[in-house]
Amino acid sequence: MNAMVRVYPAKMLRDVVALVDERIHPFELGVACEIFGIDRSEEGLPRFDFAVCSEGAGPLPAAGGMVVQIGHGLERAASADLIVIPAWHTRDEPPSPAIVRVLREALERGARVVSECTGVFLLAAAGLLTGRRVTAHWRDADRLARRFPELTVECDRLYIADGQIITSAGTSAGIDACLYIVRDELGVAAANGIARRMVVPPHRHGGQAQYVETPVPRSERGTDDLAPVLAWIQGNLHRTMSVASLAEQAHMSARTFARRFGEATGTTPNQWLVRQRVLLAQSLLEEGDLDVEQIAHRCGFGSADVLRHHFVRQLGTSPTAYRRTFAAT
């Protein structure tokens, strides 16, 4: 034990299982293992009771001739606060009644379920998604919508949280979705800590477009001309700043700045900025004892009113209510 013992009361996320079917998707499963399966408690980060389970346990084939031994059967999911479906291979036959029951019971006791990629097909086939908004990898979106016309499929986002059910697009969006859950249940500090350890960007929000166009490094001059500006913004959130001045700082016209910004982050400069401000506000609410007015100014909001406005819009709660959830007991 060292000094950094922190209490994570809130809604309590402790018991996490990944549920896999007859073929393992290593990356998607790896996301869950990486986020929930590593003990980082020495750094003051939350620790989870994590397990991978499948119907009947046993060895399952993965890619490249690899075989993964699953140590737990479905009964392990009975106590889960969160069930991760890393991908789902059997798409044409209906899922087994036992699996449907596990998912149903989980939702009834208030647990959450998150799907990565094709995992959404399981949730849909289990009848858990009627009337919900969901997302999926853009390649699957058509097939999903055709097979389950009752769903609202929005494939232009990284993830969608609709009540207890979170669906996410392919591969790396699973990271964003899982970090979102950690952030929502345990706070910004916990989520950022895990992200830092994983060396991934701490926050891409669900509404961010799936097609973030930064594939080829922009050859010769200036790979990301944006990176320094983004960093500067992060460090200066307490200031008021205009998009025009940021563009100037990046040595671009306002028009190209906005364009590049969209390509790199999937949002507009101002939306991103406000998002960062709110995130900072969240962590200040979690930790310190500054009042809302002081926090507002530290985050670059002109007044507590403006902070409240954006806070409610993004998170659906007020700053004070948010702080209450994190009040250490």
Next chain:
DNA sequence: CCAGCAATCCGCCAAT
């Protein structure tokens, strides 16, 4: 919470 005003965003187009 609203009104009035400013900043921002986005499609279009001309210029490189």
Next chain:
DNA sequence: TAATTGGCGGATTGCT
């Protein structure tokens, strides 16, 4: 010719 840039105007959004 194709691709990129940046300026402009009007609709939208955000701030005081």
